[in-house]
Amino acid sequence: MNMFALTKESLIDKKILDCPAGACSFTAIGNQSGLDVTACDIAYHYSVDFLQEKGHSDIKHAMEHMKKVKNNYQWGFFAGVEDLRAHRIRALQTCTKDIERSKERYIPVTLPSLPFRDEQFDIILSAHFLFLYADRLDLSFHLDTVDELLRVTKEELRIFPLVDLNGARYQYLDEVIHYLIKKGCTAEEIKVSYEFQRNANSMLKICKKGEQYD
Template structure:
């Protein structure tokens, strides 16, 4: 997939606008509030997640970016409500593909998704500067602008429509704007299978001088989606 020369607005109908809560992020990425103190953080792509909204309310420095943010908060809220209704209708048929320890039942899942959507779109209205429209694999940020970058439910999950080259280009761009560490969750595709090129990705990154670890986390909703990739920039990269 070649680099995009000019960012174009994606049709809202093609966007799935569903997100996770701040608490889910802490579990997906094995984070504590103490670890976030004093760090400049990027959520990419953030979708309808409430990590940025809740994080800033808690005193953290969090920026969100996503292709969806070209649209208004109200349009995104309406799209999100539609997407949540659609997802919950189909969840019953696919219940066996998920672990229900975290949410207990579909109603609790729905309440988490609705809360994330409301918190996200409310915050977009109050602090639009935190929500930056982007088209990966390019990012409009400076080199090493963020200490920590979190990327959930995008890379690796959509291996059927995002090719290996896109994954590499996106990872390199995330690492360009990162000073310390990138964390990616999960490491499986939509069928719950380990991303087929993950070992190649790890080998490539290690060859570039990064420290790369697969780390089990305390979150599993989609079956087998219980690990993240932790990419740490070495001192030689930070000095460049």
């Protein structure tokens, strides 16, 4: 919620898509809290057992790396590396258990294509993918993915953060915003209260047809 400057109340009666969702707990906790959340990710092509095994492996690798670059992060939301590890493991466990219970909410996809109908969702949340991996995903991929995300949302798309892995503002962000405005959307950079990676404290709020979503 802090990443996207949202409240639970603002999402009531909204159809929400988390894309790409990964092995995170937002979908599970959101639906348990009365929201209507669907998750999609390339990872859901695989079995729950594989996701658990790969998830633990990824967390172990990430924490080993994190210890070497601790100064690149703000340690306010998390108390330290061990607290972050525990948080990630809980999220992984919550996610995989929810997939076993509600597999229909976890849709395997390979971006930039999505298997959803036009305007199937009211709002789409996209975290830690677009812009972040600018070293391996080119501008064309970003524009194609944003187009597809906008196709399946009725109102709005929010993307967090707006920096690459080095904490620098995505070099083509102005081009993306110009592209969106030419399509008739509004695109606004908004500071948010969540910051873990240094300088990763802004999101892009994109509204279709000038509609505002509060």
